[in-house]
Amino acid sequence: MSTVVMDSAVAPMTGRPDQLAQIDQKLDLLTQSMQVMAQQVNYLMIEAEDNRRRQRMWEDLFADMQPIVKEAYNLAEEQMEEMQDFVQLDDVLALAKRLARNTRTLNEMLDMLESGRDFIQDAAPLTRDMVDEATAQLEAFERKGYFGFARQGMYVMDQIVTSFSEEDVRQLGDNVVLILNTVKQLTQPEMMEMVANLTQGFHEAEQQAETGKLDTGMFGLLKTMRDPEVRRGLAITLETLRRVSAQAPRRAV
DSSP: HHHHHHHHOOOOHHHHHHHHHHHHHHHHHHHHHHHHHHHHHHHHHHHHHHHHHHHHHHHHHHHHHHHHHHHHHHHHHHHHHHHTTTTTTHHHHHHHHHHHHTTHHHHHHHHHHHHHHHHHHHHHHHHHHHHHHHHHHHHHHHHHHHHHHHHHHHHHHHHHHHHHHHHHHHHHHHTTHHHHHHHHTTTSSSHHHHHHHHHHHHHHHHHHHHHHSSSSSSHHHHHHHHHHHHHHHHHHHHHHHHHHHHHOOOOOO
C-alpha cells in the first residue's frame, strides 16, 4: 500500500517540469510572433507615413502648379484667339499630316545639317589659319602703302570724273588705240633714254645760264654753231619738225 502511494505522488512531480517547459516554449513563440507583428506594424506605419508625405508633396505641387497651369492656359487661349484669324485647325492638321509624310525628308535634312555642322567644326582650324594669314597679309599691304595708294587713286579718279565730261570720255575711247600706241612708242628704251638725256641737258644748260657760264651773245652763238654736235642736234630737230609738218593735215588756205 505504501509503495503505491509513493509512486502516485512522484508521478505528478516529474510531469510538471515538462509542462512548464512547453509553456515557456509557447510563450517564447508567442513573444517572437508578437515581435514580428510589432515589426510589421511598425513597417506599415512607416509606409503609411511615407504615403501621407508623398500625398502631401503631390498636393502641395498641385497647389503650386495650379496657378501656373491656369495662367499658361489663359495665355495659350489668348494666343490662340490672336492666331485664329490666321491659323485654322484644318491647317494645323494638314501641317501635321505633311510632316508625317515627309519624315524621311526631314531626317535627311537633319543628317545634312549634322554633316554641315561636322564640316564646320573640322574646317574651323583651317578657317582660323586662313583668317590669320589674310590679316597678316593685309597688315603687310598697309605697311607697304597699298591702301594709301588706293585712297589716292580714288582721289585721282574723282578728279578725272569731275574734270571730264561724257563726250570727252567718248572721244578718249575713240582714240584710245592711238593713245596706247603712242604711249607704247614713248616707253621704248631709246625714247626713254632720249627723254632722260634731254631733261638732263636742259637742267645743265639752265644752270650754266643762271651762273653766267653760257654765252648768249651773237658771236657766242656763232661759235657754238661750229660745234659738230650742235649742228647735228639742229639738223635732227629740223628734220623732225619737217616730218611732223608733213604728216599733219593741211588746211585749205
